[in-house]
Each structure stands twice: as structure tokens, then as C-alpha cells.
Amino acid sequence: MGEWSLFWTGDTSTPAAEVVSGWRDLREREAALRFRDRQPILVSPEGRVDPRLSKIFRRSTFSAKAEGTQETYAPIYRLFFTFLWQRGLNWDQATPEDLEDWEDWRRRAAANPKRIEGATWGKELAALNLLYKAARGQGYVRENPVLTHTVRTQDGGTAEVAELAPSDVVHADVKWLTPRAYRLWRNVGLGGLLPSGLEDEGWRGRLGGRDCAFADLTYSSGMRRREAGTILTCEIPELGRQNYYSGKVGQQVAKRAGHTFYASHAALQRVWGYRLSIRAEAVRAGQARGAYDEVPGRRIVRSVTRRGRVLWTEWDGRLGEGSLDTLTAADRLRLYIRTEDGLEPAMLWLAENGMPFSYRSWTKVFERASARCEALGLGVFATPHMLRHSMALRVLVALHNALDRRLGLTPADRRHYEDVYGQVWSMVKDMLGHKNEQVTRDIYLEPLRGLQLDSLLNDEDNPVDAEKLAELSARTGLILDVA
Structure with a gap:
């Protein structure tokens, strides 16, 4: 050819x-x-x-x-x-x-x-x-x-x-989803519900629990598609009594450097629910047909230390080791764990046949979910990166509001404390794994420009919540919301 x-x-x-x-x-x-x-x-x-x-x-x-x-x-x-x-x-x-x-x-x-x-x-x-x-x-x-x-x-x-640089680069107007717009898109597009909230008897999706768990984790933590899509079971925080839990993004699957992510209790609860149900069933099916016995280049994990060192046995019997930070996306696909019932992938997200699910495939999952919403007459759509942006905007507005309350500042006072509010941008930068603070400001300040931020962020009678983001949506037209 x-x-x-x-x-x-x-x-x-x-x-x-x-x-x-x-x-x-x-x-x-x-x-x-x-x-x-x-x-x-x-x-x-x-x-x-x-x-x-x-x-x-x-x-x-x-x-x-x-x-x-x-x-x-x-x-x-x-x-x-x-x-x-x-x-x-x-x-x-x-x-x-x-x-x-x-x-x-x-x-x-x-x-x-x-x-x-x-x-x-x-x-x-x-x-x-x-x-x-x-x-x-x-x-x-x-x-x-x-x-x-x-x-x-x-x-x-x-x-x-x-010389041939394009002059018609169009940046998407909508980068953010309000919580209620996200829930509608997730429940209908990924979960197979009808817009009314009732079950859709014609829904044939068998991996809705997996897809909703991935979306919730991304929307809660702000992780990139590759970061959330290549996470290993040993990297999922254990559930306790906290509102938020921290975990580490490996350096080799992050865009520039490893960083800490924070996920809500509700998001992790859904992830653990997927792991113990849909994922466990897929693993049993894979073990039953011997799918994990002849995987090329397979590495069987012997242990993961508290410092993140991974010890494994190569497919030819040689011993090897590395760290969670140095494992690439391809390395993670090759890792398997030996359990009482046999081998299973170390990767969290699995396809229906029990094999590791490529992180790139999540784009198609989101496209199908958005197409389903459109077919049902809903004006909501999402991409993995939109969920990342949405998390950052929620955190940004909430942190500004929290600092105002903690310091007891009036709108006039706050103008004298730009150095304090710089900490907010720094925190969001760290959560997103951005290289520098200016990137965070350039991307996430847009929906806040031109608004009366003092009244928006210091309204004692209306603390920042989903309605506050809905207000931003109505004023800017940049944030996707539903009535």
C-alpha cells in the first residue's frame, strides 16, 4: 500500500x-x-x-x-x-x-x-x-x-x-461542569438512567458501574486521563472516616512530575464498589479461561513496600524491581498479582474480558456517553479534561471563600492580602500537578474575570456550593449547567 x-x-x-x-x-x-x-x-x-x-x-x-x-x-x-x-x-x-x-x-x-x-x-x-x-x-x-x-x-x-501556523485555533468555550450538570451526564450517559431518573429498560451497558466510578474519581480528584486511567489497585486509598483521602500519582504517568491527588469519600466508595463487584467478576472470567497465564512480558508482583518499591518476577523467572514513580503506562499493563484464586491484573480498570483497560479508551467511553445524552435531548457533554477543569474551579472558589471566612475579611480588606490569596492558586496548582502557578491562573481564572468577586466570594448568607457555580454559569456562559 x-x-x-x-x-x-x-x-x-x-x-x-x-x-x-x-x-x-x-x-x-x-x-x-x-x-x-x-x-x-x-x-x-x-x-x-x-x-x-x-x-x-x-x-x-x-x-x-x-x-x-x-x-x-x-x-x-x-x-x-x-x-x-x-x-x-x-x-x-x-x-x-x-x-x-x-x-x-x-x-x-x-x-x-x-x-x-x-x-x-x-x-x-x-x-x-x-x-x-x-x-x-x-x-x-x-x-x-x-x-x-x-x-x-x-x-x-x-x-x-x-509560517504555516494556524490562525483559526478555536478554544472550547465550555470547560467546566456544575455538579448537577455532571451528575445528569454521568447518570444518563454512563449509568444508563433516563433523564427522569428512572431505569432505562433498553439500556444494554454492562460496565456502567466501572465507567461511573472512573468519572467520579476524575471529577473528584482532577487527575488527568492517563493518571486516573493507569492507577493500580495498590494505589487506591483505603476507606476510613475522612471526607477526602490523598494518594500519589506516579512520576512517569504524570505529565511532568508526580504529585498528590485528593479524592472524596463518595468517589472512593464508588471505586471500591466497582473493585469488589464488576471488576471481581471480570477477573473471575479471565482466570476461568486462562487469559492471564500467557501474557507476553508479564511481571508477577511479589510485594510493594511502604516506600513504593515494587518487587516482581519476570516472565522468564528473573527477579526485577522498580518504584511506583518509575512505572510507565506500559509497565503497569504488564503487572499481575498472584492471589488464592490465581493471577489477576494489578491495574484497577479492566475491560469486560478481564484484561487491563487502556487509558486511551476512556475518550471513546466519554464520547458514547455524551452521544447518548444528546440523543435523549440533553444539552450536557463531558470529556475527561472537562472533569479535571471542573474539579479545579470548585476547589478554587471554595478555597477563596474559606479563606475569607477564616480571616474575617471584608471585600475591601481582601485587596490588601493578595499574598495570602496566592496560596489558593498554589494549592490548586499542586492538586492539578501544574508546572507553575501561572498556568493555573491562565486556565482557571477565565470564568471569574469580569465578575464582582468580592460579593461572590464573601456572601455570608450564601456559601460556595453548587448554586454558586450555577451563578457563574449564568453570568459567563462558560460553564455547562442544567436547569
């Missing part, structure tokens, strides 16, 4: 013997060649692997990117290389004119059934610029097809901007 192919080192989804016939020692060969775990391998239509690309993927600005970014960028390279190949060109022969033609095809060509918007093109442009910049620095290409020019920033500095 004249298409490039994309593979990943250490991929456990397909046995090595099926990938390359007779190469049962493929993982050992990868290690001998010093490939990184989960390193992309691009194979040309002729079946060749360019060692120059492998070097870029192993040691460059690409390898320094977060795992999620690498997984986003690699398919972009495959598509662009295929476009070049069908023009009779190798990846290292791309010119600015080729990139212009690619941009036209991706964004405007009538023959293209999957044209993309400005935001997606901006992401593709960033991916290609990263690759070709590294390739030019190594002397692999004569020119970077991504042409740029220098612009002056608001703070007096300079930045490089691509």
Missing part, C-alpha cells in the same frame, strides 16, 4: 513471535541495541528501519518529551512520511513546498474525508518541527521544512512562530 508502519519497543499487545517470525528474543535484541522502553519504530514500505530516526527517538528533544506527547507525535510522523513516500520521496527529502501541500491536503482538500481543524494542525506542525529540527542538528537533513519567523512577545522577549 506504500504506507509507513509504526511499532513500539516493549509492546506487549502482540507476542514477539507474531511480530517477527522466529524472533522470540526480540526484547533482548531491542535491549542490546539500547532502545528505550516504548520507543517508536517507524518501518518504511520497503520494510526498512532508518537508524537515524531510531537515534532521534532514542536521544533528542523528542525522547525528553512526556510519554503522552511521544505517543501523539509518532503517528503524525507516520502519516507525513507516507504522504512523502507516495510522492516518491523519503522522509529526509521533505521541503517547505511539500509541507505546504500536506497542510492543504490535511485542512482543505475536498478529496480528504477527514480534514482537520486549526488546533490539530498546530499540534502536527509542532511535532514535525521538533523532528526535523533534531534531524538538521544531527546533519541528517539539509533543511527543516517547517519555516519559522521571529516575533516579539508581550514580555519583551522573542519566540519562533511557524
Whole structure:
């Protein structure tokens, strides 16, 4: 077909013997060649692997990117290389004119059934610029097809901007859900209820309990899709008598660094309910058919120490160890626990067949839930990131209100205590795992701008609750709410 192919080192989804016939020692060969775990391998239509690309993927600005970014960028390279190949060109022969033609095809060509918007093109442009910049620095290409020019920033500095940068990037107007809008979306979209709250006899979803538990955990904790989607059973806080419980997000599955998350008692109660019911049933089904006995690259956990050290036995009997912080999303998929009834995955979220559920698949779950709500005439929808934003907004407003009450400040007084209120942004920053406080302010201040914050946050007769967020919704139009 004249298409490039994309593979990943250490991929456990397909046995090595099926990938390359007779190469049962493929993982050992990868290690001998010093490939990184989960390193992309691009194979040309002729079946060749360019060692120059492998070097870029192993040691460059690409390898320094977060795992999620690498997984986003690699398919972009495959598509662009295929476009070049069908023009009779190798990846290292791309010119600015080729990139212009690619941009036209991706964004405007009538023959293209999957044209993309400005935001997606901006992401593709960033991916290609990263690759070709590294390739030019190594002397692999004569020119970077991504042409740029220098612009002056608001703070007096300079930045490089691509000539083909999109001018039509549209940011979603709605980023937040009020609690009642979230509950309606969850109960109807994921839980299979009717808008009236009654059971839908035509509902065929068998994993509603799992899906609602994941959504509640995300909405309560503000964890990213990958963070919540790759959590292990040993990382779930035990239930007690607290209102909120803390847990740790592993460094390798966080976007930039590991951090502490906080989840409510109600959210964790639903998670534990899923674990003891739907998940337990899926595990029993997997054990009954021997699904866990021949998993490629399987690691059987021997113990997890209080300091987060994980000791395991490799599939070939060798002993290994690591820490919860250093486990990647791929590592977590390979971990299994031996119980009295047999092996079971260490991952919390499982598919109906009992196998670990890929964190990327949650996007489709949310899309189906939103489509169900739309089909029933409801104007509510959600994405995993919207739930993360919503948690931050609730916490932000509540913390401001709590500080006002604790310090006994009037609206006039509070203006003199910006240093105190800076602590609120710092706390939200830490809960979200943002790199710096300004990111938190830029994203979450938007619905609060232009409002009479003093009266909103210091109304003693109406403390911050769901109705306070509903008020924000009505005033700004940025927060999704229901009547």
C-alpha cells in the first residue's frame, strides 16, 4: 500500500513471535541495541528501519518529551512520511513546498474525508518541527521544512512562530461542569438512567458501574486521563472516616512530575464498589479461561513496600524491581498479582474480558456517553479534561471563600492580602500537578474575570456550593449547567 508502519519497543499487545517470525528474543535484541522502553519504530514500505530516526527517538528533544506527547507525535510522523513516500520521496527529502501541500491536503482538500481543524494542525506542525529540527542538528537533513519567523512577545522577549501556523485555533468555550450538570451526564450517559431518573429498560451497558466510578474519581480528584486511567489497585486509598483521602500519582504517568491527588469519600466508595463487584467478576472470567497465564512480558508482583518499591518476577523467572514513580503506562499493563484464586491484573480498570483497560479508551467511553445524552435531548457533554477543569474551579472558589471566612475579611480588606490569596492558586496548582502557578491562573481564572468577586466570594448568607457555580454559569456562559 506504500504506507509507513509504526511499532513500539516493549509492546506487549502482540507476542514477539507474531511480530517477527522466529524472533522470540526480540526484547533482548531491542535491549542490546539500547532502545528505550516504548520507543517508536517507524518501518518504511520497503520494510526498512532508518537508524537515524531510531537515534532521534532514542536521544533528542523528542525522547525528553512526556510519554503522552511521544505517543501523539509518532503517528503524525507516520502519516507525513507516507504522504512523502507516495510522492516518491523519503522522509529526509521533505521541503517547505511539500509541507505546504500536506497542510492543504490535511485542512482543505475536498478529496480528504477527514480534514482537520486549526488546533490539530498546530499540534502536527509542532511535532514535525521538533523532528526535523533534531534531524538538521544531527546533519541528517539539509533543511527543516517547517519555516519559522521571529516575533516579539508581550514580555519583551522573542519566540519562533511557524509560517504555516494556524490562525483559526478555536478554544472550547465550555470547560467546566456544575455538579448537577455532571451528575445528569454521568447518570444518563454512563449509568444508563433516563433523564427522569428512572431505569432505562433498553439500556444494554454492562460496565456502567466501572465507567461511573472512573468519572467520579476524575471529577473528584482532577487527575488527568492517563493518571486516573493507569492507577493500580495498590494505589487506591483505603476507606476510613475522612471526607477526602490523598494518594500519589506516579512520576512517569504524570505529565511532568508526580504529585498528590485528593479524592472524596463518595468517589472512593464508588471505586471500591466497582473493585469488589464488576471488576471481581471480570477477573473471575479471565482466570476461568486462562487469559492471564500467557501474557507476553508479564511481571508477577511479589510485594510493594511502604516506600513504593515494587518487587516482581519476570516472565522468564528473573527477579526485577522498580518504584511506583518509575512505572510507565506500559509497565503497569504488564503487572499481575498472584492471589488464592490465581493471577489477576494489578491495574484497577479492566475491560469486560478481564484484561487491563487502556487509558486511551476512556475518550471513546466519554464520547458514547455524551452521544447518548444528546440523543435523549440533553444539552450536557463531558470529556475527561472537562472533569479535571471542573474539579479545579470548585476547589478554587471554595478555597477563596474559606479563606475569607477564616480571616474575617471584608471585600475591601481582601485587596490588601493578595499574598495570602496566592496560596489558593498554589494549592490548586499542586492538586492539578501544574508546572507553575501561572498556568493555573491562565486556565482557571477565565470564568471569574469580569465578575464582582468580592460579593461572590464573601456572601455570608450564601456559601460556595453548587448554586454558586450555577451563578457563574449564568453570568459567563462558560460553564455547562442544567436547569
